[in-house]
Amino acid sequence: MFFHQDATFDQLSIHRVGNKSQEEFYILSEQPVPLENDDVLPPLLMQYFMSPFAKVNEVYRLFHPNGELALNEIYHFTKQFFKEQLAFHEYSQQIAKHLYEVCMHPKIKPGEVYVVSLNNVQIEGENYDAVGIFKSENKETYLKVYPNQGGFQLDYEEEAININKLDKGVIIVNVEEEEGYKVLVVDQTNKTEAVYWKDDFLKIKIRNDDFNQTGNYLKVYKNFVNEKLDDMFELEKADKIDLLNKSLNYFKEKETFDQEEFEEEVIGNPIAATMFNDFRSGFEDEFDSPFQSSFDIADKAVKKMEASYKTVLKLDKNFHVYLHGKREYIEKGFDEEKGMNYYKLYFENES
Template sequence: MFFHQDATFEQLSIHRVGNKAQDEFYVLSDTPIDIAQDEVLPDLLMQYFMKPFGKANEVYRFYHPNDDLQLNEVYYFAKQYFEAKIPFHEMSQQLAKHLYEVSEHPKIKAGELYVVALKNVQLEGEEHDAIGIFKSENKEAYLKVYPNAGGFDLDYEQEAININKLDKGVVVVKTEEEEGYKVLVVDQTNQSEAVYWKDDFLKIKARNDNFQQTGNLLKVYKNFVNDKLDESFELESADKIDLLNRSMNYFKTKETFDQGEFEEEVIGNPQAASLFKEYQENFAEEFDTPFQSNFEIASPAVKKMTASYKSVLKLDKNFHIYVHGKRDYIESGFDEERGLHYYKLYFENES
């Protein structure tokens, strides 16, 4: 989970990057922007830059096809800055030049590039320094209404930026340098040419450590139970909740995930286990995220996924039944006389 509520801006530089294929150029500023004396602007910029990352679930790492991280331009310049080998503003200029060089698709829009130095961003429970890189491509017209001579007057801003619509952004968190840092990405443009941000400019791939393995396994298993099992088995909602509860209990009580053990203790059916393995393989191929048959379970990833594991039976708009275990204490049926379905619950004590 990513939090920016306690984060602060240390420095900010702005440049403009054009489309190289359209013979547009880049414009580099000479100095950083001083916003320290402004009481409003830092909060607006923090909202504009950082708020979209609250929904960024995937953590990436820098890489290079030649397996040499130093050849990844964004990683290299970020590392130089983190190690105080290059001034912040010079780093931002180098990043702008690199973005310009990869902006070769004819439909890539020109825009402003913002580079910020951040303090106290929190990722997965730990605070770190970070670098934020953001690009604004789309402008909007805004109306301004203000009092004037006992009434109101109207004006407009033609090429303004909507601070609730960040086009592209990346936060490079200063941790796990040798593995390629922890990297969060936002890209609100879905056109095919937009892949240049992730693939050409950043060169990133999904992290595949214990945290990612744990989160992906839980995510895939939840989707498997909710979407896939119905094709081969007749399952009631209570059965699905029971399967999800058993899987969450497995991850909360075990230190290590073992595929065979999980299939036996949680799934408990060879045919369903085979279907799950096939479902995993399809996910791994589609998202280029291979699964390991054994890995250490990351508790923060389990905690993160707990909220999405719903254990509630919703019956019309009248009742919600929270199921935490004891599937054999729940019976369901159909009342012919009333023409309604029903659940029967058994319990020892009422609390």
């Protein structure tokens, strides 16, 4: 868990980065922003920079595709800064120049880059120093109303920044250096060109901890049920919902995941279990994220995935049937006289 309420920053540098593919330029400031005697701006900046990370659970690591971590530019410069081999402002300039080099998609917007050195960032119960890199791309127009000669005057400001809408950000925590640090990422834009922030600029991969093991396993099993089981078995929609409910209940009720136990209690069919293992192996190979045969179940990951599990039968526009269990209490049939499908439900009490 990430906790930033006690975090502070003592250095801030701002630069502007354009789109290299559009022959725009970058502008590097000559010195950091002085904030020593300002009691208002630092709290506002902390809100702007840090509040979007309050609900971030995924922890990433810096990496390089060929396996040589030192070739990751962000890792290289950040390591030098953490080891006091590179001054803060020079570090921020190197970060801005690297960002400029990867802004090659024609739709990437120019914007300001903020680099801060952070103190007392808490992650997973421990306090560390960190660096934050943030980019503002989208500007807004704000109205300003103020008293004037017994009434009010209206004015506006264009190209202003909404401190409640951070576009992109990353926090690199000074811990586990040899593994690529612990990295938290925010990217509010989900368009195709936005992948440059994670893939080209940072070069990160998910840290394969209990949170990600839990979430990914549920995700892979959901995709398996919805996409692959039909290749071998004839399943009704209610059957698929029942299988998904069983998997979700397993992760809700257990504290530790066990692969053999899951195959026996949830999948319950050797052929289907073999199919799932093959399907899961494809995910592991594609994302370089192997599953452990046993891991502690992360409740937050279960709650996050639960929202994506659809447990509702939608029948035309007339009925929604919510299935929470007891598959044997619902039967599907076809009424030849009406020429329509039907479901028969069995229950004991009506409320």
